[in-house]
Amino acid sequence: MRKALDALYDAAAGLAALSMVGLLLAVLTSILARQLHFNVPGIDAYAGYLMAGTGFLALAHTLKKGEHIRVTLVLTALGITPRRWLERWAALASAALAALFAFYSVRLVLQSYEFNDMSTSNDATPLWLPQLSMAIGTVTFAIAALDECVLEWRGRVRETDGEMLRHE
Secondary structure, three states: OHHHHHHHHHHHHHHHHHHHHHHHHHHHHHHHHHHOOOOOOOHHHHHHHHHHHHHHHHHHHHHHOOOOOOOOHHHHHOOHHHHHHHHHHHHHHHHHHHHHHHHHHHHHHHHHHHHOOEOOOOOOOEOHHHHHHHHHHHHHHHHHHHHHHHHHHHOOEEEEOOEEEEOO
């Protein structure tokens, strides 16, 4: 199971990297088009879609690598038992919020598809297409947050600010 979850997080990170390369190409195309005085319809909208895709698809991998911002000021002032319970509460709250975020992201994609929502810019893209990256990213993030929650409640070994903690 661990290998499958790690592969999922890595696949989402790979898609985020591809989105970032696409974003770079879109921005370069836009710059080049302006310099050569021609228009590429919708390129700015696609750059925005790719930027959003990059951010959402990278959420799970970033969480699993411990790169999300953590405020450890309170944690370092607490003893091991209160710290463990605060970590558990935070993991549970994070998993719940991530699940809600994923639910509403998927719901948005389904509603955009059902109502045939289109982009208002000149690219006229069906909005459910770029919204898919948000839905996929938030669902993967919710899985990662639940994974973190389970690990926290099972007493994993964690490194926090260079200090090894064994939750028992």
